[in-house]
Amino acid sequence: xxxxxxxxxxxxxxxxxxxxxxxxxxxxxxxxxxxxxxxxxxxxxxxxxxxxxxxxxxxxxxxxxxxxxxxxxxxxxxxxxxxxxxxxxxxxxxxxxxxxxxxxxxxxxxxxxxxxxxxxxxxxxxxxxxxxxxxxxxxxxxxxxxxxxxxxxxxxxxxxxxxxxxxxxxxxxxxxxxxxxxxxxxxxxxxxxxxxxxxxxxxxxxxxxxxxxxxxxxxxxxxxxxxxxxxxxxxxxxx
Numbered sequence: 001x002x003x004x005x006x007x008x009x010x011x012x013x014x015x016x017x018x019x020x021x022x023x024x025x026x027x028x029x030x031x032x033x034x035x036x037x038x039x040x041x042x043x044x045x046x047x048x049x050x051x052x053x054x055x056x057x058x059x060x061x062x063x064x065x066x067x068x069x070x071x072x073x074x075x076x077x078x079x080x081x082x083x084x085x086x087x088x089x090x091x092x093x094x095x096x097x098x099x100x101x102x103x104x105x106x107x108x109x110x111x112x113x114x115x116x117x118x119x120x121x122x123x124x125x126x127x128x129x130x131x132x133x134x135x136x137x138x139x140x141x142x143x144x145x146x147x148x149x150x151x152x153x154x155x156x157x158x159x160x161x162x163x164x165x166x167x168x169x170x171x172x173x174x175x176x177x178x179x180x181x182x183x184x185x186x187x188x189x190x191x192x193x194x195x196x197x198x199x200x201x202x203x204x205x206x207x208x209x210x211x212x213x214x215x216x217x218x219x220x221x222x223x224x225x226x227x228x229x230x231x232x233x234x235x236x237x238x239x
Contacts, residue, residue: 027058098222105215109208156191
């Protein structure tokens with residue numbers, strides 16, 4: 001019984017969150033060199049498999065702590081539903097559960113992306129073809145590089161042909177406006193006009209992105225519901 005009270009306690013949640021912050025700070029500030037560069041260019045679990053434990057230990061500890069935090073969230077929700085079912089309004093009961101469900105979806109989404117995400121960098125020129133990891137091809141119709149009178153770069157963009165069977169249809173991508181197609185995001189990271197027009201494209205695949213969005217929406221809805229409930233509760237007390 002004492003173990004159960006610890007597992008469902010808010011103190012455990014706050015303690016684990018504090019430990020996650022401390023461990024991530026300790027590990028990330030010490031990470032450098034080729035391993036620091038590689039962590040952003042491959043799925044997390046692939047990086048963990050290929051990195052010595054003496055360097056990646058902090059992320060293994062974070063994974064264990066996040067698993068404990070997820071367990072705390074699930075048990076806390078079940079305890080709340082069991083003990084308060086039929087008591088009070090439904091918003092007071094389900095608002096925290098929406099927040100918990102949103103958090104769990106976000107964690108699960110990052111877990112899925114850590115196992116199945118991909119990253120590819122490809123250099124392209126005008127009137128060339130590029131290939132997505134699933135085999136579908138797209139064209140690079142044009143590359144635009146804007147410079148100041150002094151020759152300093154001001155911005156760049158590229159006009160893509162998503163469907164080679166319909167070359168008239170075009171999409172324009174720029175640093176803050178990627179192109180999303182069949183679960184892949186195509187980002188333009190750099191472009192040059194000399195000695196010829198060329199651009200560096202990055203192709204990302206994040207299988208957990210939709211789930212993370214759903215979790216964020218659930219978490220937001222839960223917060224709004226809880227805020228409305230608390231506001232009405234305070235109004236009733238003042239009256």
